[in-house]
Amino acid sequence: MNAPDRYERFVVPEGTKKVSYERDTKIINAASFTIEREDHTIGNILRMQLHKDPNVLFAGYKLPHPLQYKIIIRIHTTSQSSPMQAYNQSINDLDKELDTLKSGFEAELLKFSKDY
Amino acid sequence: MEGASYARMPRVKIRELKDDYMKFELRDTDASVANALRRVMISEVPTIAIDLVEIEVNSSVLNDEFIAHRLGLIPLTSERAMAMRFSRDCDACDGDGQCEYCSVEFHLRVKCMTDQTLDVTSKDLYSSDHTVVPVDFSGGDPSSVESADGRGIIIVKLRRGQELRLRAIARKGIGKDHAKWSPAATVTFMYEPEIHINEDLMESLSLEEKKEWIDSSPTRVFDIDPVTQQVSVVDAEAYSYDDEVIKKAEAMGKPGLVEITAKQDSFIFTVESTGAVKASQLLLNAIEIVKQKLDAVRLSEDTVEADDQFGELGAHMRGG
């Protein structure tokens, strides 16, 4: 009767920001990004992509609770970069990787349907 | 302020391709991307499924909600789904979820008039949209009409005098909402195994010992040449990371007989579709969805601006 609607897991409520950013008050070049209605799918790919950036000193994500539909990504960078820059860069790089994957797969599909 | 790009260049190779089945290799990427694709194929690629049922007459042995549930689980061809609207975002019908942009209507009317039991199947559903119909498992083969695959999915059976009459609305949805919207029957990936046999150690084994060691693997990974008596890997991917051959080698007093590692950047995917979308299209849709999700988590302008001001304030306070 009082069960929450199933769509609560993936629809961002009105008036809520998808991504909010919070600087660390004690460490410079460290910040947390709270992403609403996302899970391990996005959290893990962003974390692993951030690890490829040599200016990133720390990158981690957590899903605080299975019934709180949000993830928190924490980034600490060197002074050569900033958490925001690293975050944007990781999204751009993943996007580029997926473009490569898409065109690679389409070419392979075409080749495959010709061969067989 | 554009930093260097750390984007990878993944490679794909299709091994086997059918409408509802695909096996492919994914290389030069990591497990996080492989797993994101797997998760999205299962629970975030949209399909169309029956979501609302209005029963007019039901004198069958199954109750109304039982039939409504069975109707929901019937896979419908969903090539349209990516371009369709979710009912909750549809402004053409104000959340009613019954307009042409966000729904497809179905009708079913069957009555049994004979002494023979009548099967009501997915083929009795009449769709208002010819692109959204119950999946046909016969593969277009007319000879299979009487076979299990050609008859459609059985919804209920009727005896003489029993009748089922209903109207159903199908909507776009994702597997995260309800499993009936999942286009995937199974999506799995495995790390590609790399197997090295220590030849010197292997040659110190007798023929009997070699055979015993080969048989210790629950799957057929190794075999022996009947002429040269040489042990070789016949099917590395049959290895299920069960460690049996390693334990056996240790038990035989030959540790290091074989070394097996998982390649961290090579994956073998198996994709089975329910038929709602083709297996190949399922991967393409999944890539598109991950891209959309990434786009949705980009920082908004006002967040960046607020931080810029904060940064200036900080620099000011530090005496900059």
Ligand SMILES: [Zn+2]
């Ligand atoms: Zn609508």
